[in-house]
Amino acid sequence: MQIVRRAPAAAGQWPAQVPALLQRVYEARGALDLDSAQPRLAQLLEPARLQGMDAAVQLLATAIAQHKRILVVGDFDCDGATATALAVRGLRMLGAGNVVHAVPNRIEHGYGLSVGLVAELAALQPDLLVTVDHGIACLPGVTAAKALGWQVLVTDHHLAGAQLPPADAIVNPNQPGCGFPSKVLAGVGVMFYVLLALRAHLRAAGAFADGKGPDLGVLLDLVAVGTVADLVPLDANNRALVAAGLRRLRAGQGCVGLQALIATSRREAHKLSASDIGFALGPRINAAGRLEDMALGIELLLSDDPRQAQDIAQTLEEINSERRAVQQQMTDEAESAVAKAQLGTAEVPMAACLFDADWHPGVVGLVASKMKDRLYRPVIAFAPAEPGSTMLRGSARSIAGFHIRDALAAVNAAQPRLMEKFGGHAMAAGLSLPLEHLAAFTAAFQAEAARTLQPHQLQAQLLSDGELAEGEYSAGHARALRAAGPWGQGFEEPLFDGCFVVAQWKVLKERHLKLVLRTPGGASLNAIWFGGWQGNAPSERMRIAYRLAEDDFRGGDAIQLMVEYAEPA
Structure with a gap:
């Protein structure tokens, strides 16, 4: 992983009420005025x-x-x-x-x-x-x-x-x-x-x-x-x-089904953000289509009966819990397969194709995504279309600079009988092929990746908005950043980095790190690093990439840093 700071951007035209920090963040994403930073429905392109x-x-x-x-x-x-x-x-x-x-x-x-x-x-x-x-x-x-x-x-x-x-x-x-x-x-x-x-x-x-x-x-x-x-x-x-x-969702005006889903996923409607959709609502709706039948998810979204919606939302919660367990097992098996194949060494191919006869076709996309992040290479995960079938369904996830759907099209043009069908986007795609074609497809896909990708593209990067000034570690700035979205793909949530002294640390639930950090100016800050415990004590000085957030547990004007990545300084 590499922390890379965004290049200086052109200065925009801003009203006085927009904080300087927010101006800098917007400008780094190409938004140079309030209309482009916070577009309104009146600005929608014509149908x-x-x-x-x-x-x-x-x-x-x-x-x-x-x-x-x-x-x-x-x-x-x-x-x-x-x-x-x-x-x-x-x-x-x-x-x-x-x-x-x-x-x-x-x-x-x-x-x-x-x-x-x-x-x-x-x-x-x-x-x-x-x-x-x-x-x-x-x-x-x-x-x-x-x-x-x-x-x-x-x-x-x-x-x-x-x-x-x-x-x-x-x-x-x-x-x-x-x-x-x-x-x-x-x-x-x-x-x-x-x-x-x-x-x-x-x-x-x-x-x-x-x-x-x-x-x-x-x-x-x-x-x-x-x-x-x-x-x-x-x-x-x-x-x-x-x-x-x-x-609409924050005002409690969403459809009955989404309101039930917000409640079931234990989110606060008035604070709902795009990340809540991405990490809570979306996965619960998706779970129906992955393990059961998406008709259930659609029934939730069409319901006007609060009690029926609550019952369906609870069912989706249970299905999503099952999905998480299946996903974890499949990801663990993928990790083992990668280790056996000695991926991650100097001999690693430019792309990976993973398959297990016991995997569930509805979850291979999530496995491909996890393994793409782990290897930082294009990954396709395959499973039988149904138990015992010799027809495979694959889900592909890619990295920046490698158009996965175009890569599949190139493989298909060179060897048109390998895949039954394929389709998708630049970063995600799906395909199906017979099991007997898997080895040949893997070779052709890896050859296309080797032809297209350069070694420097296989280094994962975190794009940072730079350091925060001492006065910017405040609840006011945290609230302004949260309200300034929606953040997401192509308009990434603000991420900052800096060097800190680790004054205190402790392990939570055998997986997470709770930290007290000291800034160069001597301020003390609370931080949480989910999944950050790797079995070793953190270094005394760390370079940390983080998001600035309000501390909902302490309330008031308390803040905490949400750590995304850290390395010895």
């Missing part, structure tokens, strides 16, 4: 700029006017679940009286709109099928749906393959030819944009008695949760969406 939007709106408006059955088909992750709930709720608000939904089961159907899933959905007899958070790579499934006489609207944000599906309309900022400036909308964000455009069309057509139509802002809690959980970069457009959704 009409999304290619295919007119055709999508016509399909939906006609379906509503003619009382057609609309079937929303989502994905089995948090983005897909929130997008499904948003589509169902939003379409009903806009006058659709016959909306149903479905989601594939990870083990039974695999990812996306498959031919098998279409066959099962035929019993619902839809007139219009709407995909959310998938579809752009589902050529066979869309073709099968069209063959049954259905109209198909694809809403997605994943990268397109060589051929687009034969849908009646496609809305995806990443489809070829789309000039929408923000390419990082989550699936739930794309569907929200479709609803905005549909409302504008219906408003212009005089469909609303009040001339305005429903307030779609009530759905922004779902947009915020799906966007943060999917780890898409928080550009200005996404930050405006997430900030608005967080305001």
Whole structure:
């Protein structure tokens, strides 16, 4: 690990009430004024700029006017679940009286709109099928749906393959030819944009008695949760969406299901942050799709009954506890496999492919993520698609500078019979292949990584905003930093570093370190390093990378440093 300080940034134009520390943090992220630092909904990009939007709106408006059955088909992750709930709720608000939904089961159907899933959905007899958070790579499934006489609207944000599906309309900022400036909308964000455009069309057509139509802002809690959980970069457009959704959640105005989930995960609604979504709400919704059926997560997000929502939230809590146990076991096994293969030595390959016949396909993405952090290399973790199957499902996670989906495309171009299918983003992707192809695929993937990556890219870095001045260690600054978000991918939460004397330390729960640090100016600060106990006493002087936070345990104006990394000074 290497602590690297951000380069000095251009000075911005700020009102007097913005603290100098916050100005410095914003400028380091390319935000040079309050509009770019704290974007508002009024600054959102226009929905009409999304290619295919007119055709999508016509399909939906006609379906509503003619009382057609609309079937929303989502994905089995948090983005897909929130997008499904948003589509169902939003379409009903806009006058659709016959909306149903479905989601594939990870083990039974695999990812996306498959031919098998279409066959099962035929019993619902839809007139219009709407995909959310998938579809752009589902050529066979869309073709099968069209063959049954259905109209198909694809809403997605994943990268397109060589051929687009034969849908009646496609809305995806990443489809070829789309000039929408923000390419990082989550699936739930794309569907929200479709609803905005549909409302504008219906408003212009005089469909609303009040001339305005429903307030779609009530759905922004779902947009915020799906966007943060999917780890898409928080550009200005996404930050405006997430900030608005967080305001609703903090005010207790989120949907009943999310309010129940906040309570069950023991978070304080009025203090909710993007990191709470990422570490508490998102994983609990995702757990349903990983180990059970995402239909349960969608049911939570569609519920308007507080008691039912609380029961579902408690069930998700239990499923998430089971997920954590399965994940820990699989990660331990991956660590052992890495040690046996002598990864982490000078002979380590540029990328790793890990497989165990007993692993669960719903958890391999989390294992890949943990091992990517451990090795700081691209990692793909594989598991049987179902117990005893010779078809494998893989989940890939990457590092900066290595576009994982493009790497899979390069492997596929060179050896097109290795993978059954693949898709994804720059930093995460999924694929399936027969067990008999695993060795050949591993060799081809590692060769592509060796061709693309340079050794210096395999050094993990922590980007720091530099040192805090003595007067900046304050609860006021901690509160200002927390409120200044949302922080997340591409707009990282502020991280600082400095050298401290370790005045006191003790081990908590055999894993964590509780520290008392002394600054160069002699101030004494409390700090906590979760997972920091490695069996050895910390050095007397340490260089520490940390986040500044209020100390909720002590209350008042107490602060503490949340240690991310430390090394002898």
